[in-house]
Amino acid sequence: MERIRDLIVSGELPAGSRIAERTIIEQMGVGRTPLREAFKILEAEGLISIVPNRGAVVTQLTPTDVEAVMTVLIGLEGVASEPACAQVTQAQFMSIENDHLKMMDCHRRGDLMGYFHLNQSIHQKIVDCAGNAPLSRIYKAECARVGRYRLAGNRNSARWAAAVSEHEQILAAIRDREGPLLRELLRVHHLNGWRKTREVLEAELAANARSAAGSRGGQERKRSATGVSKPRSP
Amino acid sequence: MERIRDLIVSGELPAGSRIAERTIIEQMGVGRTPLREAFKILEAEGLISIVPNRGAVVTQLTPTDVEAVMTVLIGLEGVASEPACAQVTQAQFMSIENDHLKMMDCHRRGDLMGYFHLNQSIHQKIVDCAGNAPLSRIYKAECARVGRYRLAGNRNSARWAAAVSEHEQILAAIRDREGPLLRELLRVHHLNGWRKTREVLEAELAANARSAAGSRGGQERKRSATGVSKPRSP
DNA sequence: TGCGCGACATTTGCATGCAAAGCAGGAGGT
DNA sequence: ACCTCCTGCTTTGCATGCAAATGTCGCGCA
Numbered sequence: 020m021e022r023i024r025d026l027i028v029s030g031e032l033p034a035g036s037r038i039a040e041r042t043i044i045e046q047m048g049v050g051r052t053p054l055r056e057a058f059k060i061l062e063a064e065g066l067i068s069i070v071p072n073r074g075a076v077v078t079q080l081t082p083t084d085v086e087a088v089m090t091v092l093i094g095l096e097g098v099a100s101e102p103a104c105a106q107v108t109q110a111q112f113m114s115i116e117n118d119h120l121k122m123m124d125c126h127r128r129g130d131l132m133g134y135f136h137l138n139q140s141i142h143q144k145i146v147d148c149a150g151n152a153p154l155s156r157i158y159k160a161e162c163a164r165v166g167r168y169r170l171a172g173n174r175n176s177a178r179w180a181a182a183v184s185e186h187e188q189i190l191a192a193i194r195d196r197e198g199p200l201l202r203e204l205l206r207v208h209h210l211n212g213w214r215k216t217r218e219v220l221e222a223e224l225a226a227n228a229r230s231a232a233g234s235r236g237g238q239e240r241k242r243s244a245t246g247v248s249k250p251r252s253p
Numbered sequence: 254m255e256r257i258r259d260l261i262v263s264g265e266l267p268a269g270s271r272i273a274e275r276t277i278i279e280q281m282g283v284g285r286t287p288l289r290e291a292f293k294i295l296e297a298e299g300l301i302s303i304v305p306n307r308g309a310v311v312t313q314l315t316p317t318d319v320e321a322v323m324t325v326l327i328g329l330e331g332v333a334s335e336p337a338c339a340q341v342t343q344a345q346f347m348s349i350e351n352d353h354l355k356m357m358d359c360h361r362r363g364d365l366m367g368y369f370h371l372n373q374s375i376h377q378k379i380v381d382c383a384g385n386a387p388l389s390r391i392y393k394a395e396c397a398r399v400g401r402y403r404l405a406g407n408r409n410s411a412r413w414a415a416a417v418s419e420h421e422q423i424l425a426a427i428r429d430r431e432g433p434l435l436r437e438l439l440r441v442h443h444l445n446g447w448r449k450t451r452e453v454l455e456a457e458l459a460a461n462a463r464s465a466a467g468s469r470g471g472q473e474r475k476r477s478a479t480g481v482s483k484p485r486s487p
Numbered sequence: 488t489g490c491g492c493g494a495c496a497t498t499t500g501c502a503t504g505c506a507a508a509g510c511a512g513g514a515g516g517t
Numbered sequence: 518a519c520c521t522c523c524t525g526c527t528t529t530g531c532a533t534g535c536a537a538a539t540g541t542c543g544c545g546c547a
Contacts, residue, residue, distance in 0.1 A: 094332030
């Protein structure tokens, strides 16, 4: 169940691809009933959408959709900022700091995936510090929805370096318990990140559209729609 | 499927009560599989929780839990306020205004349920005006989670009258496209409402605890565990 | 009479079977 | 040659059956 979610969140299943029940069943050795239940949950989380009698499709988000989610994420972190600064414990701060150090290490080594996960972890932990369970839950769910898209942003090394520097300031704001400052820093941090990410996403989108139009109309989409279903067993 | 959700959201199924599959099946004439899928969705939405081999129980929120959700709701409306004011169309405003007029009518007639639903509708529509689909979705889901608890607040007639008056100002702020003002008005509106609601909830809670301890320890919980039983109002 | 233990019944979790709805490919007509 | 319709296959949605786990009740014993 978690594995399917990971498959989608991590981006192994291309966006827009159709997920055949049979494929997953055989691949994961699980019955159809629990799989269907998992699908329903994933649909509720917005990761896939189930169209009646046609199966499950990985939700495909446009840059505009992602931007909408980013707005929400910024808002949620904004809600979290002041309570987080007010309530953060020593242990929590050290945990975040530890992630931060490991993250900088990843940056030094050029480990994008490692960096990305630690980055997510840090932001989640900051939100968690607010001690608001629903807030944490929602934040986590929305991060999962857009994670695969945000990955694109830090491929730009200048932006990546800037992000690390911004994180330094964020950490300092937490240490000094400067709630409003933290909120503003987070807001700007995400805004900057998103600006670059959006560029990359739109460039990719344009490239895809061009290649699709160039070779054959809609063929690209069709291929990814067969998707997970490996070319039928003989 | 929607009917089950309504059953829970509306509060017909008391919080903490166990929901027997069989009961719902017979009552609604639906198979077990779709019901289980519905349960999984409701669990994902946080309306019920499924404990392994023991079935589904309606999620019971403490006043503190509700307060956490209220904080999130205020934050979400805060995110929505400025875009909503910036983008609201004439048609949208008229729709809200229409609800507002109907709502005032409900207040005049003392129709609490009607008032409540229109109130929910208005707030939802304001959020919807921001044109942020994920925002609207999350807001709606969280409202559903705490709706039954918020109902308690407006039983106090002074608070109810004040709420109506606050809504007048809110409407004016939208009309005048005053984003920051709208955010502040909404925030105060909810804070005021919640203060009263929390009082009522805690009073009810204390009363329940007293009656339970007075008659017999744990008996109340046992009775509600027998099924969809609604022993709340004797 | 109170308490502990064992068997029963109920309920859930999962797998599988059957029917319906789409979709694809092919044949026939214009 | 293209379009249209038809037939077959694949896939999904739902119902039911079976096994495991848990709560409950009754009985025996101290």
